Amino acid sequence: MKRMSVLMPLVLFLLTGLGTAAYARPDSAPDPFAPSSAPIPPGTDPDPLGTSPHPLGTTTSSPGAQGMTWSGEGTAIVDAGGPVTESLLFTFQADGVPGDLSVRAVQPGGGAGEQLVSAVGGSGYTTTTVVNRQHGAAFAGFSVVAPGSWTIALRPLDQARQWSTDAPTTGRNGDVLRLGAGLTTLGTLVYDARGTGGFAVYAYTKTGTQTQVVQHTAPVQGAKTVPGGTVLLLVEATGPWTLIRG
Secondary structure (H helix, E strand, O other), rough: OEEEEOOOOOOHHHHOHHHHHHHHOOOOOOOOOOOOOOOOOOOOOOOOOOOOOOOOOOOOOOOOOOOOOEEEEOOEEEEEEEEOOOOEEEEEOOOOOOOOEEEEOOOOOOOOOEEEEEEEOOOOEEEEEOOOOOOOEEEEHHHHOOOOOEEEEOOOHOOOOOOOOOOOOEEOOOEEEEEEOOOOOOOOEEEEEEEEEEEEEEEOOOOEEEEEEEEEEEEEEEEEEEOOEEEEEEEEOOOEEEEEEE
């Protein structure tokens, strides 16, 4: 089953790394979620979609900043420092005892926003998704429920992992993969999900159009067509998976 919707532009990594200039780490600690591959080189048009990011309240920028991180323990409310409207990579890592994990965005007015994490995890549990997926979405912070310590990291979309053309790409739980210049024609996605529960893959184009490519209950294997123009894949899963780019 596929569904289409027009989202706010998710592909800031095509827009000359705007996200990197808009966010500064609140301290000098190294980024625990630093990417293993270099960002996509800047394009020739700094803002082809007319979507330059909005300022983040009092948050200051610094050259080469990787993003913002917060650490805490147990149930907490994270203040992002002002309304944030950009689409960003959101990574959550739980370092505590096994138990229910939940993270939801908090809207600028205080209402409940996107559900970003809903899982049973523990030490070493990590998942990555995209915050502000829907057009017009914004957040001012996060509501966290966890039995132990945790870390949240925000990063620009150009720091998503590369979906390799040379070898299978493996992962665990949620993740976001970029396709470099994108698919100029229809492509093939071969998937093997070995976990449990729902397994879904969404494809995003440069204009922010979303297509649900896969929706099954794991464990499951198969192959699906990826739309031409796809530049980003969002994986929603519990447990290990492998994707092969055809």
